[in-house]
Amino acid sequence: MRSAMSFAAMALAAGAIAAPTSTIAKRQLSFVDIPTGYLQGFKNPTVQSSAGGQAICISGMVDVTASANNIQIKLPDPTNQTEVSERIAEFLQVNSTLGQQALGGPNPVNGTFGIYSQLCFPAATGTINATTIEFLIHGAGLDRTYWNTAPGYSYVDYAAQQGYTTFFYDRLGWGLSDHPDGTQIVQLPLQVEIAHELIQLLRTGGIANQTFEYVVGVGHSFGSSQTNRLTALHPDDLDAAVLTGFSTDNSGMAAGFAGFGLSIASQINPLRFSDRSNSYLTGPNIEGTQQFFFRWPGFDVAVLDIAEETKAGITWGEFFVNGQSVASNFTGPVDVVNGEFDLPNCHGNCLIPSNKLTTVKDAYYPAASNFSWYIGPDAGHALNLHYAAPGAYEHIHNFLRTHGL
């Protein structure tokens, strides 16, 4: 599979028109074969095959109305790169108080936001099984393509092979979704309420005309923080939570950000981010991307190239408003999955001084019905982009079956 990486695969991952890659997908890759109900909820829907051709994907904007208690950010938006680099240096200094200085009181926000979404179902059957849907939330620095990057590197393909339908989207601010003010609006609390509203749509027939019975949340990194907060605030939304790139040790985050080199996105990459305000930040080079997300020799450099091509970032508001929550009322099963050498979320080693995944249960999930964990060998933070990914996917789907999902 790995040797099948090709230029076409990269174009696909970069969002170019998807060429059907399997005969099954080819046969079904047309609107006429897809029940009209499946397109429900998507504005101007398009149909593609997934990276490896195992799934048929419906893609388009979904309008989501949500409100949340954001936090008022007291620091002004950076006017130039000198200020961004200075703030990061202040953030990294000994006993920094910048994080506290930045935060004001609650700031209620609301609105209707265009969220670019994809729903992918098994090509082999050409139908959606409404028993279970996997609800995938990407992290910072990457967009929705994290879940469907290239042939052999696609959570979506693996899930489809196992009969599962997946729903994933560009979080507010990133990819093809709306990108309002990145300081006061694009923050964790609003992102969590948007996820909550999307799940209500999935459960009540608002998307694809399906009333999904079970919703399994799968997060990565900052997306896991959001999945975690969702289980804390809306404990009935998810029937199980899978947290990847998530542990009880975030002390490597400083080293991660030191290497990533946050930069004003519209200046560093105007081709992709010219329409973003200065509150949108990204990394300037592939070296920082590798250091934050990858671990050699556990990956193919062609996949690192794709990550660099599709790299997203973090907003000023997301940078300051984050953290984990104790989900004391969540009673579903919880699974934690990490790359062994995750820098930001395990400080570079998930087993030193001791296992930092097993501690998630006591720290954040006292009422979980069941708890399990998995460490992908020789992988860094972006586990899906490493050779260890298929082992992690297999573990996660075994976890789902074990719990009847």
Ligand SMILES: *[C@@H]1O[C@H](CO)[C@@H](O)[C@H](O)[C@H]1NC(C)=O
């Ligand atoms: C939606 O699903 C219902 C029940 O399965 C079906 O009767 C209806 O025709 C579907 N709507 C569309 C637009 O396909």
Ligand SMILES: *[C@@H]1O[C@H](CO)[C@@H](O)[C@H](O)[C@H]1NC(C)=O
């Ligand atoms: C950035 O803005 C500050 C004022 O906030 C100014 O002193 C500094 O010279 C500016 N840097 C550049 C490179 O223009």
Ligand SMILES: *[C@@H]1O[C@H](CO)[C@@H](O)[C@H](O)[C@H]1NC(C)=O
């Ligand atoms: C940092 O703060 C802690 C208490 O929060 C204090 O014990 C420690 O001495 C401080 N370190 C320095 C270098 O000031």
Ligand SMILES: *[C@@H]1O[C@H](CO)[C@@H](O)[C@H](O)[C@H]1NC(C)=O
């Ligand atoms: C939405 O926010 C506006 C202020 O921007 C406020 O006037 C309005 O009451 C809010 N609406 C809801 C439903 O919270």
Ligand SMILES: *[C@@H]1O[C@H](CO)[C@@H](O)[C@H](O)[C@H]1NC(C)=O
């Ligand atoms: C849908 O999935 C559930 C759980 O795996 C399974 O029991 C059921 O038979 C499936 N339904 C169809 C129509 O394949």
Ligand SMILES: *[C@@H]1O[C@H](CO)[C@@H](O)[C@H](O)[C@H]1NC(C)=O
């Ligand atoms: C958990 O549920 C109980 C009973 O509904 C409620 O009183 C409590 O506030 C909830 N705790 C949290 C942290 O949401």
Ligand SMILES: *[C@@H]1O[C@H](CO)[C@@H](O)[C@H](O)[C@H]1NC(C)=O
């Ligand atoms: C978790 O579930 C598995 C499979 O059902 C079971 O064997 C195990 O005992 C459970 N563990 C706990 C702590 O409940």
